[in-house]
Amino acid sequence: MNSKVAVLFLIILGLLLSAMLLRNGDLAWMALPFLFYLVTGILQAPDPGVVQLQASRQVSKSDSQGPATIDVEVTVSNQGTALGSLFLADPLLEGMKITDGQPCQRMPVRSGEEIALTYSFEAKRGRYDWKTIQAVASDPFGLIELKYTLPAQADLYVQPPHERFNRLALRPRTTLHAPGSIPARLGGRGTDFWGVREYHPGDSLRWLDWRLTARHPGKFFTKEFEQEEIADIGLILDARERTDLRIGESSLFEHALSATASLAEVFLHQGHRVSLLALTDTMVWVFPGYGKIQLNRIMRVLSRIQSGANEMINSLDYLPLRMFSSHALLLVLSPLVSSDWPFFPRLRSHGYQALLVSPDPFDFMRQAYPSGKAHELAFRAARLERCLQLRDIAQLQIPVIDWQVSRPLYPLVSHAIGRARGQREM
Numbered sequence: 273m274n275s276k277v278a279v280l281f282l283i284i285l286g287l288l289l290s291a292m293l294l295r296n297g298d299l300a301w302m303a304l305p306f307l308f309y310l311v312t313g314i315l316q317a318p319d320p321g322v323v324q325l326q327a328s329r330q331v332s333k334s335d336s337q338g339p340a341t342i343d344v345e346v347t348v349s350n351q352g353t354a355l356g357s358l359f360l361a362d363p364l365l366e367g368m369k370i371t372d373g374q375p376c377q378r379m380p381v382r383s384g385e386e387i388a389l390t391y392s393f394e395a396k397r398g399r400y401d402w403k404t405i406q407a408v409a410s411d412p413f414g415l416i417e418l419k420y421t422l423p424a425q426a427d428l429y430v431q432p433p434h435e436r437f438n439r440l441a442l443r444p445r446t447t448l449h450a451p452g453s454i455p456a457r458l459g460g461r462g463t464d465f466w467g468v469r470e471y472h473p474g475d476s477l478r479w480l481d482w483r484l485t486a487r488h489p490g491k492f493f494t495k496e497f498e499q500e501e502i503a504d505i506g507l508i509l510d511a512r513e514r515t516d517l518r519i520g521e522s523s524l525f526e527h528a529l530s531a532t533a534s535l536a537e538v539f540l541h542q543g544h545r546v547s548l549l550a551l552t553d554t555m556v557w558v559f560p561g562y563g564k565i566q567l568n569r570i571m572r573v574l575s576r577i578q579s580g581a582n583e584m585i586n587s588l589d590y591l592p593l594r595m596f597s598s599h600a601l602l603l604v605l606s607p608l609v610s611s612d613w614p615f616f617p618r619l620r621s622h623g624y625q626a627l628l629v630s631p632d633p634f635d636f637m638r639q640a641y642p643s644g645k646a647h648e649l650a651f652r653a654a655r656l657e658r659c660l661q662l663r664d665i666a667q668l669q670i671p672v673i674d675w676q677v678s679r680p681l682y683p684l685v686s687h688a689i690g691r692a693r694g695q696r697e698m
Contacts, residue, residue, distance in 0.1 A: 276414065276415050277313075277415050277416070280309065280310045281310070283306050284303045284306050284307050284310070287299050287302050287306070288303055313411040313412075313415035313416060314411075314415070316411040316412060317411045317416035318353070318355055318409045318410065318416075320418055322352045323352045323353070323355070323409050323420070324350070324351035324352035325348055325350060325358075325407055325409070325422055326351060326422070327347065327349075327407070327422035327423065327424040328346070328347050328424060329347075329402055329426040330344070330345045330346075330347075331343070331427075331428050333428065334427065334429070335428075335429050335430075335431065335571070336395065336428070336429075336430050337431045337433055338395055338397045338398075338430040338431060338432065339394055339395065339397075339430075340430060341393070341394055341395075342392065342394075342395050343390070343391075343392050344362070344375075344426075345388055346360070346362055346388070346389040346390075346405055347388050348360060348381075348387050348405070349384075349385075349386045350383060350385050350386075350387075352383065353383055354380070354382045354383045355380065355410075356380055356410065356412035357379070357380055357409070357410045357411065357412050358378065358379060358380070358381045358407060358410075359377070359378040359410070360376060360377055360389050360405060360406070360407055361375065361405070361407075362375040362376065362391075362402075362405050363404075363405075363406065365400050365402070367400070368393045368395065368400070369394045370391060370393050371393060371394050373390050373392060375389070375391050376389075397431065397529075398430055398575060398576055399428070399429050399430075399572075399575055399576040400429075400430070401426075401427055402425060402426045403423070403424075404421045404422060404424060405421075405424045406419070406421060406422075407419070407422050429571070429575045430575055431533065431571045431572075431574065431575050432533050433530055434530040434531070434533035434537070435530070435680065435681065435682060436534070436537070436538075437534050437682045438538075438686075439538070439542060440542070440686060441689065442503050442542075442544075442689060443689075444599075444601045444625055445625060446599035447501035447504075448503065448545060468481050468484060468495055468496065469493065469494060469496055470491065470492070470493060471491075471494045475494045476494075479495045479496075480493070480494055481494060502542075502543050502544045503544045503601055504544070504560065504596075504599055505546045505600065505602075505603065506546075506547050506549065506560075506596040506600045506601070506602045506603070507532055507535060507536060507546065507547070507548045507549070507570075507605070508549050508550075508551075508603065508604045508606075509528060509549070509551070509606075510528065510550075510551055510605060510606030510608075511529075511552035511578070511579045511580065512579065512580070512581065512586065513552075513579045513580055513581035514586065514609060515607045515633070516579035517607070517633050517636060517637055519636070519637065519639065524631055524633055524636050524677065525579045527631050527636075528606070528629075528631050531605055531629060531631075531681050532574060532605055533570075533571060533574050534681065535605075536548065536567060536570045536574075537567060540562070540564075540566055541567075543562070544562075545560045545562055546560065546561070546570065547559060547595075548570050548573060548574075550577055551585065551591060552578065552580040553581055553582040554580070554582065554585075558570050558573055560597075587609075587611045587612055587615070588604075588606060588615035589612070589614045589615040589618065591615065593618070593624065594622075596624070598622070598623060598624075601627070602619065602626045602627070603626070603627045603628075603629065604626060604627070604628045605629045605630075606628070606630060607631050607632070608630055610657070613665075616665050616670060617668060619670075620668050620669070620670065627670065627671045627673070627685075627688060627689070628662075628665060628670055628673065629673045629681070629684075630662065630673065630675060632658075632674055632675060632677065634651065634655050634658065635676045635677070635678070662674055671691065672688075673685065673688050
């Protein structure tokens with residue numbers, strides 16, 4: 273019973289007491305409609321022993337790229353007796369913005385009938401995990417209520433919005449010994465001619481060099497082609513709260529996150545092995561893998577990761593580089609702070625190839641700076657300090673991309689990789 277029953281009871285009791293004290297029969301007659309209302313509700317109240325409700329949930333997409341419009345349908349089946357009123361309420365999760373329909377409704381339900389609760393919402397990047405739906409069975413007047421929590425599970429990952437990159441022509445110093453698209457500077461099976469060697473038993477006769485064999489009677493020679501293999505790539509994402517600058521709803525971290533998603537997608541589509549390490553309030557690690565399954569793992573991690581702070585690991589220098597193989601190509605995505613410099617000499621001392629993609633925090637925050645000579649001088653001094661830091665990193669033979677997030681990233685990455693490839697560094 274809810275507060276309505278208590279209010280009706282007090283009204284009836286008050287009218288009857290007033291009729292007795294004032295000896296006024298009209299007051300007693302006035303209590304009859306309220307009494308009829310209360311008795312009717314009690315008689316039509318659902319019996320807890322015969323209420324049988326089952327719920328199921330369907331979501332229009334299991335994985336989507338945000339922001340996206342998602343349709344949700346919750347179906348509730350009444351396997352018991354008819355219910356005078358059934359109220360359904362689907363709890364809203366954080367980040368949901370209803371665009372169509374309502375996540376709650378009330379209606380009578382006959383025995384064996386199914387009713388559907390449908391609505392649409394705009395989903396930002398994140399994970400949406402539904403477990404239950406709330407149901408309240410009552411009489412038509414809502415006097416006596418039976419509350420139920422019905423299982424109705426569903427899962428949705430909204431991936432970060434990201435740019436689709438074209439093919440990136442990598443040329444790392446070392447490769448993994450698996451068929452791929454990168455010339456490995458080794459003789460074997462491939463498409464580009466590599467050289468000629470003496471014939472070994474088991475070599476295919478179709479690759480015999482008949483001209484050279486004719487000039488050397490008694491010997492056979494076979495052609496070799498340059499092997500094409502895959503690269504081992506590690507993505508390092510800086511998700512520290514201290515580097516997450518915000519202007520309204522826009523976030524510098526979201527730009528770095530989208531760039532990470534674009535790079536992971538293009539490298540996995542090219543057949544490379546990719547892993548991910550993110551530094552937030554803890555270490556988030558995705559083990560190396562291939563193909564669509566690995567892309568799904570990385571996208572799901574990127575969909576739910578948030579910037580965080582931890583004073584124990586507040587610098588890139590705390591990153592455990594040994595989690596990556598010694599021949600991995602590391603792509604670091606970070607706006608950088610002054611205390612991050614020691615990380616890059618350590619990275620090179622371990623023999624890793626690396627590429628730094630650094631979203632420019634000053635260009636991002638420029639519109640939020642107040643005008644004035646003092647602020648302009650402070651801005652120029654900070655920019656100069658950043659330029660010196662990036663120059664020192666570049667002197668370690670680490671290609672640096674100073675990325676203004678308002679510009680597309682793909683041409684900058686393609687140019688940096690091409691320039692490093694000319695120097696036989698990537």
